[in-house]
Each structure stands twice: as structure tokens, then as C-alpha cells.
Amino acid sequence: MEFQHSHASHCESGVMSSMLRHLGLPISEAMAFGLSSALSFAYLPIVKINGLPLIAYRMPPKFIIKGLQKPLGLKMRFETFRSPEAGERRLNDLLDAGKLVGMQTSVFWLPYMPEDLRFHFNAHNVLAYGRDTASGDYQLSDPVVETTVTCAPADLRRARFAKGVLAPKGLLYYPEGKPSEPDWARVLPKAIKKTTRIMLDSPIPIIGTRGIRRLANAIERLDAQGNPAAAKMFIGQVVRMQEEIGTGGGGFRFIYAAFLQEAAERLARPALNELSDTLIDIGDDWREFALSTARMIRDREPLNPTKLADKLRAIADREQGFFRDLRRAAA
């Protein structure tokens, strides 16, 4: 079967959606995201990227790939490599065998990415579906790019074996066997409940709605008078994580709302449609927070961390209410 590329907002859910469709189980990106309970919030002050904390609106890398195995009865194989040579050889063998291969890469070393977006972010996901026989270049399907792309072996090797936080170590993944149509009435409520647990019941105060409040407190403590440049870098980082790094807008809230609409249809539960509407509103709140932040960065309105912190606390309150309602609706 000819491989078919599709444009997605998030790399990991996009890769899995394409891979599953290729295997004969058409599943949307939003369904791949929701079914693996990938939505989250985490404020990780200890993990630093260029000196700034990591803020995540989803579960850690590989969570989607791993999380889809059980509901779809799919076995994924993961392989990492100590040497780039071995990793490259294995990729070539798998492609020669006609496999579709998922890879974890750094964004910085992928030459087809826009220059300004090439940061040292190591948890990007790309599919390899073939190799150009003449040039030896890999044919890649990068879900966040509109069309398929090619990449020279040397560049791909660097991207796969980049070091640092979340180093990919050449990770390759591919399915063994075929996925099967799940029992939606069982798997969907289970996946939704898991997300509500992550958002509401985390024992660690930096995850879920508590994490949003924790971030609000950190923003409030920023020194807007003494060091406005540092304060602006911090709040800019939050918005980058939320809007720029392939989230489909509003820190994945819209993509999860799309999943809830699909779930409503599959389960014939209109209540989930209403909840989806609420989540779209919450996503719009996140977008508004991003807009205010950007305006403050550009001095179009005065830099006011307290105002941003209050916006975040309002969002945390709304999300808390939302996920409680969602928990009831999925029961």
C-alpha cells in the first residue's frame, strides 16, 4: 500500500495516526491523542531548557505510542542504539523490509525545519517510509509539515543521535502485528478517566491543575521591576510551550476537545459534546493568556506578572471544574 502523508498539529499523535491508517485502522490524530490519555499539564522547574523551566501541556514523550498498545491490541517495538552506525543500519534494514518506521529526533538538526524553529528540542517524532535510491536520502513524513520531505543520511543521523535532555538515542519504533478495532464502549471511558486522574489527583503538586497554580505562583514571583528582561523570557517560554511546539492551539486543549466530540459520537453520549464546548472555551482562555503575555513582552501593555498569574488561576479553576464534570460523564 502506498504511504499517505497527512498534516497534523502534534508530532507523536500525528505519527501514530498515520502509522495506524497505513496498517488499515483509520484513526484521527485527535483520537490517537485522547485514546492514549495524552492531555496533561506539568510545570517542571528542575528540568531546564536554556536555563528556563519546562512546561508541558501533555504527557511525556512516547506516552501516546505506548498508550495506544493496550486499547488497540497492538504491540510496538522500541529500539535504541549505542552507536549511530548500528542505528542507521537497522533503519535501512527495516525500510528495505518495507516497514514504516517511527523515529525520535532532535528538531535542531532537521534541515527542512524553518530556521527560527530549530531549537535543541529532542522529543520530535518523524516517520520514515522509504529511501531515495539515487541520492540515498530518506523519505520522511513529518506530521507537522504539510507535505512529505527528504533528509540526507548525515543530517538524520545527527538528529537521531542528538544529546541532552530527552536524548533520543536513535530510537526507532514500529508495530508488530496489526491493530484491531477496539471495543469503544470500554476503551474510551477508561482513557477519559485516566486523563481526569492525571489532571485532578496527581500526588505531585507540579502536575495537573495544581501544576497550573504552581506556575501561576512562579510567575507572580517574577521581578518585573528589577529584571524585566528575565521575567519576559520566562513568560515567553510558557507561551512557546503552549502555542509554538505543535499543540494545535491552546496547549492541546482544542485537540482534546476534538477527541471528545469523536468520543461523543462513538459512545452516543451527547454530554461529551457539551463538555467539548466547555473545553474549547478553556482553550480560548489559554489563547487569551498567550495574547496578553505577548503584548507584555512587546510592551504594548505594562508588564504585570500578577495579572498573568490571576489569569492562570482562573484557568486552573475552570479546568478543575471541567475535569470533575468529565469524570462524572465518563463514569
Place this chain on the structure above:
Amino acid sequence: MLDNEVPQEGNSTLAGHRKAMYARGTDGKLHIVQSAGWEVEEIVTRQAVDDLNRLAEDARQRVIAGQTSALEYHMHKARMDVPLLSQVTGLWQWRIRRHFRPDIFHRLSDELLRCYGEAMGLSIEQLKKVD
């Protein structure tokens, strides 16, 4: 976010790429809409890129003034910082900082230079000079 609210502001940091966003159509359903970019994204991306460029330019001036080595310039140019360069090369952070001293950098062995060059995708010759 509705279909017609998806920003199409031609974000320059996307360099002509379009990104997939989720928005609501007239039927109330969410679906993917291609976005040419939002000014908000452009502002925050530009902020990060400008900051990295500022560090590189600042290092370049200090290289010319003889206050630091070309290594520091190339590190910032490759959008890295000392902790990351340390992870990539396997060298201690204090050692890398020591190599920012021009007199010590000039005496580095080819092997160490190759190690740095490898980390940043540069040849030894490129690594030794600033442009």
C-alpha cells in the same frame, strides 16, 4: 476558536510553512485548519531567537576583544549553552568554561577541537575563527 478565527498573519518565523490548528467549523465540529501563523507565536519565537543571537553577537565582540575564545561564540551560534555542550561532548562544564579562555583555547589538541566540532557540526578550521 472558530474556523475564521484561525490566525493567518504570515508569521515570519514559520518561513512559509503552515501549521495545523484545531478550530470549529459552522457545523460545530472541530477539524484541522492550516494556519499561516499567529503574531503571538511570532513574538515569542522571535524573542527566543533574538536572545540566542544576542548571546552569540556578544560573544563575537568579546572574541574580537580577546576576552573569550571562538568556542563560546560557536556554542551560542549553535543555540547551545554550557550544560548542553557538556552533555553532548561528555566534557565537564568547568573544563568547557576553561576553554573559553583564549590562551587555553589556542593550545587545545586537535582531538578536543574535533570533539567540539563534532558536537556543533563544524570543522576544526571553522571552529577556530569567528565570522
